[in-house]
Amino acid sequence: MTMREIDRQVAGVLHAAQKILIVSHIRPDGDAVGATLGLGLALRAAGKTVQMVLADGVPSNLRHLAGSADVRRKASGEWDLSVVVDASDLLRTGGVLGAIKPGLNIDHHVTNLGFASVNLVDPEAVATSAILAERLPLWGFPVHKDAAEALLTGIITDTIGYRTSNMTPAALRLSADLMETGADLPELYRLGLVSKTYEAARYWSTGLGRLQREGGLLWTVLYMADRSAFGYNGTDDADLVNMLSTVEGDVVVLFNEQKDGRVKISWRSRPGLDVSGLAVQFGGGGHPAAAGADITGDLAEVQERVLAATRQLVQSAGSL
Numbered sequence: 001m002t003m004r005e006i007d008r009q010v011a012g013v014l015h016a017a018q019k020i021l022i023v024s025h026i027r028p029d030g031d032a033v034g035a036t037l038g039l040g041l042a043l044r045a046a047g048k049t050v051q052m053v054l055a056d057g058v059p060s061n062l063r064h065l066a067g068s069a070d071v072r073r074k075a076s077g078e079w080d081l082s083v084v085v086d087a088s089d090l091l092r093t094g095g096v097l098g099a100i101k102p103g104l105n106i107d108h109h110v111t112n113l114g115f116a117s118v119n120l121v122d123p124e125a126v127a128t129s130a131i132l133a134e135r136l137p138l139w140g141f142p143v144h145k146d147a148a149e150a151l152l153t154g155i156i157t158d159t160i161g162y163r164t165s166n167m168t169p170a171a172l173r174l175s176a177d178l179m180e181t182g183a184d185l186p187e188l189y190r191l192g193l194v195s196k197t198y199e200a201a202r203y204w205s206t207g208l209g210r211l212q213r214e215g216g217l218l219w220t221v222l223y224m225a226d227r228s229a230f231g232y233n234g235t236d237d238a239d240l241v242n243m244l245s246t247v248e249g250d251v252v253v254l255f256n257e258q259k260d261g262r263v264k265i266s267w268r269s270r271p272g273l274d275v276s277g278l279a280v281q282f283g284g285g286g287h288p289a290a291a292g293a294d295i296t297g298d299l300a301e302v303q304e305r306v307l308a309a310t311r312q313l314v315q316s317a318g319s320l
Contacts, residue, residue: 009118011139013104017081019049024085025092027236027264028054030062030192034129034154035085035106037067041147042136051075055094059234064191065153066146086128086154088112088285106131111276111285123287126164126171129154133174148181149188156185157192160242165271165289193239200238202230207240207254216250217314219307221299223257241266245290250314251275255303258294263302266292267310273317278309 014020022040024032032054040052044067053075058068075096081103087093088109090102105116108131110123125131129151136143143151155175159167162175179185196204203226211220222237232238241254245268256264265282267275267290274288282305284293295302 003122006118006120007135007138010104010106010120010135013081013118014043014139014141017048017079017103019051019077019079019081021051021053021075021079021082021097022085023053023055023075023082023087023093023096025087026055026094027234028056028059029236030157031127031129031154032086033058033062033065033068033071034127034150034152034157035132036071037065037150038129038132038143038147038154039083039085039106039136040070041067041150042132042141042143045144045147046141051077051079053096055096056235059236060197061191061195062153065150067150084116085132090115092285109285110287111280111291124166124168126166126168127155127158129158130171130174133178134170143178143181145182148178148183152178152183152185153188153192156189160245161189161193166287196238197232199231199233203227203232203238204240204243206230207237207244211244211247213249214311215314216317217253217307217310218244218247218249218251219253219255219303219310220244221255221257221303223299224259237264237266241268244268250317251310253306253310255299255306257299261296261298263295263297263299264292265295265302265306266290273313275310275313278306278313281309282306 024036040050043050052071083104084102085106088111102116105119107121108125108128112121133151206226207220207222237256244252251269254266269275269289276291279286279291279293282293
Protein backbone atom coordinates (compact mmCIF):
# COMPACT_ATOMS: atom_id res chain seq x y z
CA MET A 1 0.00 0.00 0.00
CA THR A 2 1.36 3.43 -0.95
CA MET A 3 1.73 6.29 1.53
CA ARG A 4 -0.96 8.20 -0.36
CA GLU A 5 -3.39 5.34 0.17
CA ILE A 6 -2.48 5.12 3.86
CA ASP A 7 -2.99 8.88 4.18
CA ARG A 8 -6.49 8.50 2.74
CA GLN A 9 -7.24 5.73 5.24
CA VAL A 10 -5.92 7.76 8.18
CA ALA A 11 -7.83 10.88 7.18
CA GLY A 12 -10.96 8.80 6.72
CA VAL A 13 -10.92 7.20 10.17
CA LEU A 14 -10.02 10.47 11.92
CA HIS A 15 -12.77 12.46 10.23
CA ALA A 16 -15.36 9.69 10.73
CA ALA A 17 -14.77 9.44 14.49
CA GLN A 18 -16.16 11.91 17.02
CA LYS A 19 -14.87 10.45 20.31
CA ILE A 20 -11.19 9.63 20.03
CA LEU A 21 -8.82 8.03 22.54
CA ILE A 22 -5.09 8.70 22.11
CA VAL A 23 -2.47 6.68 24.00
CA SER A 24 1.30 6.26 23.89
CA HIS A 25 3.98 4.25 25.66
CA ILE A 26 4.93 3.84 29.30
CA ARG A 27 7.67 6.08 30.75
CA PRO A 28 6.82 8.59 28.02
CA ASP A 29 9.59 10.65 26.47
CA GLY A 30 9.24 13.96 24.68
CA ASP A 31 8.07 12.38 21.44
CA ALA A 32 5.40 10.27 23.15
CA VAL A 33 4.06 13.31 24.99
CA GLY A 34 4.49 15.63 22.00
CA ALA A 35 2.69 13.27 19.62
CA THR A 36 -0.13 12.61 22.08
CA LEU A 37 -0.72 16.29 22.78
CA GLY A 38 -0.05 17.48 19.24
CA LEU A 39 -2.58 15.09 17.73
CA GLY A 40 -5.05 15.56 20.57
CA LEU A 41 -5.02 19.35 20.45
CA ALA A 42 -5.32 19.42 16.66
CA LEU A 43 -8.33 17.09 16.79
CA ARG A 44 -9.94 19.11 19.60
CA ALA A 45 -9.55 22.26 17.52
CA ALA A 46 -11.51 20.47 14.79
CA GLY A 47 -14.39 19.82 17.21
CA LYS A 48 -13.54 16.25 18.22
CA THR A 49 -13.96 14.93 21.75
CA VAL A 50 -10.51 13.68 22.69
CA GLN A 51 -9.25 11.68 25.66
CA MET A 52 -5.45 11.52 26.05
CA VAL A 53 -3.98 8.75 28.22
CA LEU A 54 -0.43 7.96 29.33
CA ALA A 55 -0.17 5.13 31.86
CA ASP A 56 2.74 6.84 33.65
CA GLY A 57 1.49 10.39 33.24
CA VAL A 58 3.38 13.38 31.84
CA PRO A 59 6.97 13.85 33.11
CA SER A 60 7.49 17.02 35.13
CA ASN A 61 9.82 18.58 32.54
CA LEU A 62 7.03 18.47 29.93
CA ARG A 63 4.11 19.74 31.99
CA HIS A 64 4.53 23.25 30.59
CA LEU A 65 2.95 22.05 27.34
CA ALA A 66 -0.67 23.06 26.74
CA GLY A 67 -3.07 20.19 27.37
CA SER A 68 -0.70 18.27 29.64
CA ALA A 69 -3.02 18.73 32.62
CA ASP A 70 -5.76 16.93 30.67
CA VAL A 71 -3.72 13.75 30.22
CA ARG A 72 -5.09 10.84 32.27
CA ARG A 73 -3.44 7.64 33.45
CA LYS A 74 -6.44 5.42 32.66
CA ALA A 75 -9.02 5.44 29.89
CA SER A 76 -12.70 5.81 30.77
CA GLY A 77 -16.01 5.90 28.99
CA GLU A 78 -16.46 5.00 25.35
CA TRP A 79 -14.74 6.07 22.16
CA ASP A 80 -15.25 5.65 18.42
CA LEU A 81 -11.56 5.35 17.61
CA SER A 82 -8.45 4.45 19.58
CA VAL A 83 -5.10 5.79 18.32
CA VAL A 84 -1.68 4.61 19.52
CA VAL A 85 1.21 6.98 18.80
CA ASP A 86 4.96 6.44 19.09
CA ALA A 87 4.70 2.82 20.28
CA SER A 88 6.05 -0.14 18.33
CA ASP A 89 3.83 -2.71 20.05
CA LEU A 90 0.67 -2.75 22.12
CA LEU A 91 2.42 -3.98 25.28
CA ARG A 92 4.29 -0.66 25.44
CA THR A 93 1.06 1.19 26.22
CA GLY A 94 0.93 -0.34 29.70
CA GLY A 95 -2.36 -2.14 29.19
CA VAL A 96 -4.41 1.04 28.67
CA LEU A 97 -6.44 -0.57 25.88
CA GLY A 98 -6.68 -4.03 27.40
CA ALA A 99 -7.32 -6.58 24.65
CA ILE A 100 -8.89 -4.03 22.28
CA LYS A 101 -7.23 -3.76 18.87
CA PRO A 102 -6.46 -0.09 18.14
CA GLY A 103 -8.04 1.50 15.12
CA LEU A 104 -4.94 3.50 14.20
CA ASN A 105 -1.22 3.36 14.92
CA ILE A 106 1.13 6.22 13.99
CA ASP A 107 4.81 5.53 14.65
CA HIS A 108 8.39 5.79 13.39
CA HIS A 109 10.08 2.78 15.02
CA VAL A 110 11.65 0.32 12.60
CA THR A 111 10.59 -2.52 14.93
CA ASN A 112 6.87 -1.64 14.77
CA LEU A 113 4.65 -4.74 14.67
CA GLY A 114 1.77 -3.21 12.68
CA PHE A 115 -0.75 -4.08 15.39
CA ALA A 116 -3.62 -1.70 14.54
CA SER A 117 -6.35 -1.84 11.91
CA VAL A 118 -4.63 1.05 10.10
CA ASN A 119 -0.88 1.50 10.50
CA LEU A 120 1.14 4.52 9.41
CA VAL A 121 4.74 3.65 10.20
CA ASP A 122 7.59 5.70 8.74
CA PRO A 123 11.00 4.56 10.07
CA GLU A 124 12.68 7.33 8.09
CA ALA A 125 10.94 10.02 10.16
CA VAL A 126 13.05 11.54 12.94
CA ALA A 127 10.08 11.42 15.34
CA THR A 128 6.43 10.45 15.43
CA SER A 129 5.79 14.13 16.12
CA ALA A 130 7.48 14.91 12.78
CA ILE A 131 5.07 12.57 11.00
CA LEU A 132 2.14 14.39 12.58
CA ALA A 133 3.57 17.86 11.92
CA GLU A 134 3.90 17.01 8.25
CA ARG A 135 0.69 15.07 7.74
CA LEU A 136 -1.97 16.59 9.99
CA PRO A 137 -2.59 19.44 7.51
CA LEU A 138 -2.74 16.90 4.67
CA TRP A 139 -5.44 15.04 6.63
CA GLY A 140 -7.42 18.26 7.01
CA PHE A 141 -6.39 19.22 10.57
CA PRO A 142 -4.47 22.52 10.82
CA VAL A 143 -1.73 22.77 13.45
CA HIS A 144 -2.12 25.79 15.73
CA LYS A 145 0.43 27.16 18.22
CA ASP A 146 -0.33 24.85 21.16
CA ALA A 147 -0.25 21.72 19.01
CA ALA A 148 2.86 23.03 17.23
CA GLU A 149 4.72 23.47 20.53
CA ALA A 150 3.94 19.87 21.50
CA LEU A 151 5.07 18.53 18.12
CA LEU A 152 8.19 20.69 18.08
CA THR A 153 9.08 19.37 21.53
CA GLY A 154 8.76 15.83 20.19
CA ILE A 155 11.13 16.58 17.34
CA ILE A 156 13.65 18.41 19.53
CA THR A 157 13.81 15.69 22.18
CA ASP A 158 13.81 12.64 19.91
CA THR A 159 16.67 14.07 17.84
CA ILE A 160 18.47 15.12 21.06
CA GLY A 161 18.54 18.69 19.82
CA TYR A 162 18.90 17.94 16.09
CA ARG A 163 22.04 15.84 16.48
CA THR A 164 20.96 12.24 15.86
CA SER A 165 22.34 10.56 12.75
CA ASN A 166 18.89 10.38 11.12
CA MET A 167 18.46 14.18 10.98
CA THR A 168 17.26 15.49 7.62
CA PRO A 169 16.72 18.87 5.96
CA ALA A 170 13.01 18.05 5.92
CA ALA A 171 12.96 17.80 9.73
CA LEU A 172 14.58 21.21 10.02
CA ARG A 173 12.03 22.67 7.61
CA LEU A 174 9.21 21.12 9.63
CA SER A 175 10.62 22.74 12.75
CA ALA A 176 10.71 26.10 10.98
CA ASP A 177 7.08 25.66 9.92
CA LEU A 178 6.11 24.94 13.53
CA MET A 179 7.99 28.03 14.68
CA GLU A 180 5.94 30.06 12.18
CA THR A 181 2.85 29.31 14.28
CA GLY A 182 4.46 31.07 17.23
CA ALA A 183 6.14 28.05 18.87
CA ASP A 184 9.20 29.20 20.82
CA LEU A 185 11.99 26.81 19.82
CA PRO A 186 14.72 28.12 22.17
CA GLU A 187 12.43 27.91 25.20
CA LEU A 188 11.06 24.48 24.24
CA TYR A 189 14.64 23.29 23.71
CA ARG A 190 15.65 24.57 27.14
CA LEU A 191 12.70 23.05 28.96
CA GLY A 192 12.68 19.74 27.08
CA LEU A 193 16.42 19.00 26.93
CA VAL A 194 18.64 21.34 28.90
CA SER A 195 16.88 22.16 32.17
CA LYS A 196 17.29 19.60 34.95
CA THR A 197 16.05 19.61 38.53
CA TYR A 198 18.46 19.39 41.44
CA GLU A 199 16.99 15.95 42.22
CA ALA A 200 17.64 14.75 38.67
CA ALA A 201 21.23 15.97 38.82
CA ARG A 202 21.78 14.07 42.07
CA TYR A 203 20.14 11.01 40.52
CA TRP A 204 22.55 11.26 37.60
CA SER A 205 25.49 11.34 39.99
CA THR A 206 24.91 7.81 41.21
CA GLY A 207 24.60 6.43 37.68
CA LEU A 208 27.78 8.23 36.63
CA GLY A 209 29.55 6.88 39.69
CA ARG A 210 28.78 3.32 38.59
CA LEU A 211 29.80 3.78 34.95
CA GLN A 212 31.96 0.93 33.66
CA ARG A 213 33.82 0.42 30.40
CA GLU A 214 35.08 -2.60 28.49
CA GLY A 215 36.59 -1.56 25.19
CA GLY A 216 33.86 0.15 23.20
CA LEU A 217 31.11 -1.01 25.58
CA LEU A 218 29.96 1.17 28.48
CA TRP A 219 27.24 0.49 31.02
CA THR A 220 25.78 1.64 34.31
CA VAL A 221 22.91 0.86 36.69
CA LEU A 222 20.18 2.87 38.41
CA TYR A 223 18.31 1.29 41.34
CA MET A 224 14.86 2.09 42.65
CA ALA A 225 16.51 3.08 45.94
CA ASP A 226 18.44 5.79 44.08
CA ARG A 227 15.22 7.56 43.16
CA SER A 228 14.08 7.50 46.78
CA ALA A 229 17.46 8.62 48.11
CA PHE A 230 17.58 11.70 45.90
CA GLY A 231 13.88 12.54 45.81
CA TYR A 232 13.53 11.90 42.07
CA ASN A 233 9.85 11.20 41.43
CA GLY A 234 10.06 9.73 37.93
CA THR A 235 10.57 6.09 36.94
CA ASP A 236 12.87 6.92 34.03
CA ASP A 237 16.60 7.69 33.92
CA ALA A 238 16.13 11.51 33.77
CA ASP A 239 17.68 11.35 30.27
CA LEU A 240 21.00 10.07 31.62
CA VAL A 241 21.37 7.55 28.80
CA ASN A 242 21.44 10.30 26.17
CA MET A 243 24.12 12.15 28.08
CA LEU A 244 26.14 8.92 28.29
CA SER A 245 25.78 8.49 24.53
CA THR A 246 28.18 11.46 24.18
CA VAL A 247 30.96 9.49 25.90
CA GLU A 248 33.47 8.04 23.46
CA GLY A 249 32.62 4.41 22.66
CA ASP A 250 30.44 2.16 20.52
CA VAL A 251 27.50 1.17 22.72
CA VAL A 252 26.23 2.37 26.08
CA VAL A 253 23.71 0.33 28.10
CA LEU A 254 21.72 1.67 31.03
CA PHE A 255 19.98 -0.73 33.43
CA ASN A 256 17.12 0.96 35.31
CA GLU A 257 15.49 -1.12 38.05
CA GLN A 258 11.69 -0.93 38.11
CA LYS A 259 9.03 -2.24 40.45
CA ASP A 260 7.46 -5.71 40.11
CA GLY A 261 10.81 -7.35 39.37
CA ARG A 262 11.36 -5.60 36.05
CA VAL A 263 14.42 -3.91 34.56
CA LYS A 264 14.27 -1.21 31.88
CA ILE A 265 17.16 -1.52 29.43
CA SER A 266 18.25 1.38 27.22
CA TRP A 267 20.84 1.05 24.46
CA ARG A 268 22.54 3.87 22.57
CA SER A 269 25.08 3.27 19.83
CA ARG A 270 27.36 5.13 17.47
CA PRO A 271 26.19 5.57 13.85
CA GLY A 272 26.50 2.35 11.87
CA LEU A 273 26.01 0.00 14.82
CA ASP A 274 22.41 -1.24 15.02
CA VAL A 275 21.13 -2.05 18.53
CA SER A 276 17.46 -2.46 17.55
CA GLY A 277 17.98 -6.19 16.98
CA LEU A 278 19.28 -6.53 20.54
CA ALA A 279 16.15 -4.85 21.83
CA VAL A 280 13.91 -7.17 19.82
CA GLN A 281 15.87 -10.15 21.14
CA PHE A 282 14.85 -9.11 24.65
CA GLY A 283 11.24 -8.32 23.80
CA GLY A 284 11.69 -4.61 23.08
CA GLY A 285 12.25 -2.43 20.06
CA GLY A 286 13.36 0.95 18.85
CA HIS A 287 15.78 2.42 16.33
CA PRO A 288 19.21 1.37 15.05
CA ALA A 289 20.98 3.87 17.31
CA ALA A 290 18.51 4.04 20.21
CA ALA A 291 16.48 1.10 21.52
CA GLY A 292 15.05 -0.32 24.71
CA ALA A 293 13.37 -3.28 26.39
CA ASP A 294 11.62 -4.18 29.63
CA ILE A 295 12.80 -7.48 31.09
CA THR A 296 11.35 -9.33 34.06
CA GLY A 297 13.98 -10.92 36.26
CA ASP A 298 16.69 -10.45 38.82
CA LEU A 299 18.72 -7.34 38.01
CA ALA A 300 22.11 -9.07 38.24
CA GLU A 301 20.96 -11.94 36.01
CA VAL A 302 19.37 -9.56 33.50
CA GLN A 303 22.52 -7.48 33.42
CA GLU A 304 24.66 -10.56 32.76
CA ARG A 305 22.46 -11.72 29.85
CA VAL A 306 22.15 -8.30 28.26
CA LEU A 307 25.85 -7.50 28.52
CA ALA A 308 26.76 -10.88 27.03
CA ALA A 309 24.55 -10.23 23.99
CA THR A 310 25.76 -6.65 23.66
CA ARG A 311 29.40 -7.77 23.84
CA GLN A 312 28.79 -10.00 20.82
CA LEU A 313 27.52 -7.03 18.85
CA VAL A 314 30.44 -4.81 19.88
CA GLN A 315 32.90 -7.64 19.13
CA SER A 316 31.45 -7.93 15.63
CA ALA A 317 32.40 -4.27 15.18
CA GLY A 318 35.94 -5.06 16.31
CA SER A 319 35.80 -2.87 19.41
CA LEU A 320 36.35 -5.46 22.17
